[in-house]
Amino acid sequence: MKRDIGKSMLLGGALSLAALGAHAESFNWASTTDPQTMDPHAVNSAPVLSFLNNIYEGLVRRGQDMSIEPSLATSWEPLEGENGWRFNLRQGVTFQDGAAFTSADVMFSYERASNEAADVRSWFAPVTEVRVVDDFTIDFVTSAPNPLFPSSIANFMILDADWATSNDAALPARDAENFATLNVNGTGPFTVASRDPGVKTVLTPNATWWDDAAHNVTEATFTPIGNAATGLAALLSGDIDFIQPIPLQDVEQVESRDGFNVLEGEETRVIMFGFGHEHDTLLYSTDVTDVNPFQDPRVRLAAAHAIDLASIDRVLFRGKIEAANQLVPAGISGYSEANQNRPDYNPDRARELLAEAGYPDGFSFGLKCTNDRYINDEALCRAAASMFAAVGLNAELSTGPVRDYWPQLREDDFDMYLLGWSPGTFDMEHPVRFLLHSQDDEKKLGSWNFGNYSNARVDELLPLVQQEIDPAARQAMIDEIVAITQEEVAYIPLYTQPLIWAAKDNIDLTQRADNFFMLRWVTVN
């Protein structure tokens, strides 16, 4: 009996070794959030779009350095005689079920993605009409010149029209799930072999993919692991090959072991403090109740001078953050090279400014922060609150989970608040549209400008920036916007959030600044 057990164990060992040989390029990875749907138009969230970019493709796509490159469109040019873009489509592309890709699929996908049932429809707000020219040419007409349009639809993924309609998935699921929520049929490098929502998703390469595969993955398994310690243990034990992200405090733990690499980069997300510009009084003050001192730019500048970013970097972020001086980090298109200065750490100047503004003894106010949205967000706010207090700005800190945070900000329930912003289009125009333009529900502008910072000149410049074709003229206008908003301290930009992934050292992969993970750049050595 005993010998039998020994034998079967030996046999089991041999079998698992053989299995190892056969699946040399199987790849297991984990992330904190499961993509909640396989429908590329249903949800506009990073976990979903990042995952589905491995399966579906857009007309254009982003390369390793975030640059726009041809994908299902081989080229595109501005329309002649009207505003908009013509896309010349790639020929000979097939969907994973074998159907041919044509302009009818692009048309169908446009209609589907711009429908009320789609969460991604805001991408098509500038589009007035879409015209099929022939099987491999399609025109997107826009209401005004729109130089950014091609790059703004990099995540607009194309579905097969016949597949979607014949499976009752002509529209994204609104109430009950539909076929496209659970099944896929893209043109991209991978396809879903099996899916157990929230538990495990297995991807296999698409043998008929039009592009040359740079990866060597034969099977990729994704597992969502919500608990950071569990994810780290899974990596260190070898159960998974790669995880995104890992917490800052675990970096040393991973680096100290043989066989693992930590990948560090800068995300494009800028962390900042915002003010209640249009609030007439402070909500959470115990001493100043009749006015809102933050309406005075000197007070806002004082708050900026109070922040000791170097200490925050050293103590909270192990030297991994990059100071920010505007709402996008350097390298993003439209970044204003002309306005690279940020208020230095100068508590004396801060006290002077407060005295000038009529608050020599400072005042108290409420600071709202998330505690589960950004890296070390709560710790950051605690540090900032004590730095503010050192110059007389007594912040009463309240922190909470993000699910409850945005509604509070929307209801103007704050004096000062924490916000992180990643420009979805990777252009400066994005934060100007959402954070700097005055709130205007009708034009759908300033929707994340919670304190309603408002400057007539900025409002005037935004549409001009959106329509300007000449890069130099466009940059000049952006420089003006950045100069104005720095001068008025519309926000206090703090730093760019670091991006920290970890992998076994036999894995080569690309860390893109938008935190998207692309399987097509993975090599298992």
Add this chain to the structure above:
Amino acid sequence: MVYFIAKRLVQSLFVMLAVAFLAFSLFRFVGDPITQMTGVETSVEDQERLRDELGLNDPFAYQFARFTGDMLQGDFGFSYRTRQPVAEMIATRIPATLELGVVALLISLFVGIPAGVYTALRPRGAATQAILMMTLVGVSIPTFVIGIILIFFFGVQLGWLPTFGRGGTVNLGGWDTSFLTVDGWRAIILPAITLGVYQLTLTMRLVRAEMMDVMQSDYIRFATARGVPMGRLYFKHALANTMVPVITIIGLQFGGVIAFSIVTESVFQWPGMGLLFLESIRFVDIPVMGVYLVVIAFFFVLVNLIVDLLYVAIDPRLRIRDVS
């Protein structure tokens, strides 16, 4: 007997209704589902339309009535997050949680009861002191810390057991079971120990206290004097009489084990109901949270009912009373 069970099941309906009401009145403080469902670029107008579609603007009483009404008709609704039918989502997660709970319970019984008897019979032995110390440590450390320690020791350092998930499962008529594969058993060991430690300690201490009490009673002395063999004395006469309170507590605790497997499931990424509930809180997935809490309430009621029935099976006196 049938009347008794029927009465309890009807009572359970009221319990579930009360739980649903409490849960529903708390949901509004959990957060806003709309901001979790939509992307940053979604316009305020589209958000409001979605809010209307989901009926989130309706008065609380109306929302609650709709939820319970649908539920009574067997319609559990759809998840805000994944759009899957909630009934299906929870049903596919029940096996994982139940199997984990049962294995945890078995571990706690098969280790806890013998340990309790042993420590009662040798109250001053060195082994007894060691066991008591260890269980004290076990009960003082929070569950997630125990889980993490086990993972790092057995999963990372020794590499003997998987660190997360269920391993291999086999589908038996819609029920995914871990019990039929080696991988499944390997995967369930650590989470079951983590979940069972508290229960184990409780069982052991309870058995020990009851046993010490019983050993002092007249009938045991009498039996000892009569020369009843020791094994028979301890395990038949003494232990049986300690079982009523033990079963009560263990039974009630089992409901708790199922309900509070949330922490263990999160630490081990165990795809059970608890993990689903946690994800649902993060996304303010109200339909899933509501149904989960009602299902858990039903489990509690069911477990209590089973406990009551077990009394009757164990204690002949209750049967006599029932007949009269």
